[in-house]
Amino acid sequence: MNLLQILVLAVVQGITEFLPISSSGHLLLVPLLTGWPDQGLSLDIATHVGTLVAVIAYFRADVIYMLSSLVSRGTSEEVKLGRQLAYHVIIGSIPALLAGALLFFVANLDLRSLLMIAIMTLFFGVVLGIADRFFKGNRLLKDMNSWDALFIGIFQIFALFPGTSRSGVTMTAALLRGLDRTEAARFSMLLSIPVIAGAGFAVTTKIIVENEMNLGIDALIASVVSFLVAYVAIKALMSLIAKISFMPFVWYRIVLGVFLIAVYVSS
Numbered sequence: 210m211n212l213l214q215i216l217v218l219a220v221v222q223g224i225t226e227f228l229p230i231s232s233s234g235h236l237l238l239v240p241l242l243t244g245w246p247d248q249g250l251s252l253d254i255a256t257h258v259g260t261l262v263a264v265i266a267y268f269r270a271d272v273i274y275m276l277s278s279l280v281s282r283g284t285s286e287e288v289k290l291g292r293q294l295a296y297h298v299i300i301g302s303i304p305a306l307l308a309g310a311l312l313f314f315v316a317n318l319d320l321r322s323l324l325m326i327a328i329m330t331l332f333f334g335v336v337l338g339i340a341d342r343f344f345k346g347n348r349l350l351k352d353m354n355s356w357d358a359l360f361i362g363i364f365q366i367f368a369l370f371p372g373t374s375r376s377g378v379t380m381t382a383a384l385l386r387g388l389d390r391t392e393a394a395r396f397s398m399l400l401s402i403p404v405i406a407g408a409g410f411a412v413t414t415k416i417i418v419e420n421e422m423n424l425g426i427d428a429l430i431a432s433v434v435s436f437l438v439a440y441v442a443i444k445a446l447m448s449l450i451a452k453i454s455f456m457p458f459v460w461y462r463i464v465l466g467v468f469l470i471a472v473y474v475s476s
């Protein structure tokens with residue numbers, strides 16, 4: 210794989226991982242639309258490692274807050290809220306981790322198709338628009354309960370299908386539960402940490418077991434570039450989301466979904 214392909218894939222992953230437009234869908238689209246060979250799981254892992262480090266770095270204060278609250282024996286309100294947020298992230302991660310493990314190790318489904326990406330992109334784009342228009346509220350993360358976290362976590366299962374967007378579907382679910390846009394985006398980002406880490410671990414384990422590990426300078430470049438781009442994307446989204454709605458992303462998904470269906474039909 211040449212340097213241009215690596216850079217394109219890393220930039221695509223970095224931009225799309227935390228925007229509600231589906232990173233997995235866009236990563237699959239690159240080889241489908243350009244004719245380049247599929248980058249394979251090894252490079253996918255490298256780009257996901259970069260985005261994982263980016264979200265941890267950006268939300269390092271929240272991560273430290275949750276971890277310190279979990280190990281603390283204190284009973285102050287601040288410690289309780291930190292512990293509560295950590296529990297909610299754990300609860301919200303369980304459904305997707307379990308479903309992902311089942312799909313990855315048991316099922317043998319071909320989900321990496323252009324039609325699948327097109328349908329998921331279009332459908333969940335419309336659902337995000339409905340949630341943003343009619344259901345968003347002003348609840349904060351401290352107002353969440355375990356049922357909210359589980360509801361969002363169940364929605365996250367849909368992200369196993371390329372084109373859905375993990376960030377998009379969790380933000381949608383958070384809006385449906387009445388969370389503020391900024392808080393919905395923040396919880397979605399925090400929820401990505403165990404899920405991306407779990408998926409990366411599972412794929413890495415399988416590659417090692419099957420003796421298909423082919424990582425080197427390409428993976429290093431992909432990781433660094435995706436980290437830098439993802440960090441900027443997260444910062445931009447969190448800065449703008451309070452000022453704009455999710456509708457620009459909704460319209461982007463609708464246009465992209467229609468375009469992909471047209472490409473599929475004409476091919």
